[in-house]
């Protein structure tokens with residue numbers, strides 16, 4: 245009932261671990277054994293970098309949210325490749341999320357290098373252009389830059405692993421015009437899927453935590469509505485061409501179901517895991533299956549986008 249097919253891959257269930265938990269691809273096998281249908285490791289940049297000064301992660305406990313301004317702290321491509329040698333591809337589906345170094349002179353070349361070095365280990369590759377914690381990174385979401393970036397990575401893909409699905413992960417803080425640009429570029433046949441969304445730089449009304457004014461990207465429950473709205477909006481624009489992974493504030497089977505009904509083929513989560521621990525994964529899968537059944541759906545595929553007009 246929970247099995248789902250997307251971009252040529254068969255997912256045992258639609259619940260994935262979002263990027264940022266396993267930045268250096270150290271524990272993908274262990275996270276798959278926790279019950280996730282797929283795991284996305286990264287963001288990995290070509291060169292190692294330490295990220296922003298601490299403190300850089302804040303728990304908004306009263307709001308069940310998290311603010312982070314980590315800034316792509318990671319060990320770089322070579323360290324990730326060493327770790328990935330230990331990963332048994334039979335353990336399950338592994339996405340690798342690639343980014344650019346903060347001080348890079350040529351950010352597009354960083355993504356091309358990331359694909360070249362890491363695709364061999366990946367079930368799919370995600371181009372992350374939506375982290376708010378690397379200055380100007382999100383400018384790559386603009387039409388011309390995005391087209392150039394995707395073209396460069398696709399050139400490498402054709403050479404090293406033509407069958408590797410290529411996804412783009414976007415921010416929830418996009419205007420309608422930004423979304424149209426992204427839809428035009430990603431819907432033109434090169435990109436295989438979208439991930440909606442990364443953390444938000446906005447601060448939805450009603451936050452109660454004293455940490456809510458910290459700079460960085462907000463995730464968890466306060467991100468749910470915004471990211472689900474952008475998911476539905478992108479589904480309207482490209483849902484007939486591109487599967488979408490819905491991310492942002494998922495903490496229950498009902499949340500995952502809502503993402504699917506608003507256009508998600510797959511769902512990811514991270515912040516809720518930090519509040520609820522590993523038992524959450526089994527609970528979400530059980531409740532999602534119950535909800536699908538109760539509404540008369542025989543599979544996840546049947547429920548995708550049914551709430552999007």
Ligand SMILES: Cc1cc2nc3c(=O)[nH]c(=O)nc-3n(C[C@H](O)[C@H](O)[C@H](O)COP(=O)(O)O)c2cc1C
Pocket residue numbers: 262263264265267286287301310312314316341372375413441442443463464465467491492493494512513514515516
């Ligand atoms: C501490 C932390 C680190 C993150 N690091 C990354 C990252 O390196 N790359 C990325 O694409 N997203 C990263 N994210 C964003 C998540 O993958 C996800 O898009 C976002 O948190 C929304 O999902 P959630 O509400 O379930 O956490 C990070 C999130 C958190 C909380």
